[in-house]
Amino acid sequence: MTSAEVIQEIFHRFSALRRLSVGAEMARGTLDLFAPVVPVTHAVMLRMPALIERHADLSARDLVHIATCMEEGIHTMITPDKGLARTGEVSVFAPDDREAISSLVRRPSQGGRGGPDR
Numbered sequence: 001m002t003s004a005e006v007i008q009e010i011f012h013r014f015s016a017l018r019r020l021s022v023g024a025e026m027a028r029g030t031l032d033l034f035a036p037v038v039p040v041t042h043a044v045m046l047r048m049p050a051l052i053e054r055h056a057d058l059s060a061r062d063l064v065h066i067a068t069c070m071e072e073g074i075h076t077m078i079t080p081d082k083g084l085a086r087t088g089e090v091s092v093f094a095p096d097d098r099e100a101i102s103s104l105v106r107r108p109s110q111g112g113r114g115g116p117d118r
Contacts, residue, residue, distance in 0.1 A: 002034035003068045009061065040064060044071045055087050066090060076104055 014023025085092035
């Protein structure tokens, strides 16, 4: 799964670079690979003041990711942003850490449909 904030960040970044077709393709791939997209809700935003007070060194965008994980009961995140690991709120793995990621993926024989565990 992914959040609406992740998809928004992809569009924001590639719009700023004026590489809209690359951003659109990356968003499509992300939507296909990490379905479903969870919303950024009022409950997520209610977590933000405490997170900002505890982690003033992180951006609000980064903390929206953390708050979304907390609200959705997600304990593991795959991201190149190593700073998110400093919060201690979620476990963070780099996208190129194949061994760690393969340990997170449910095998179809385990009753799951595949994909990272919450």
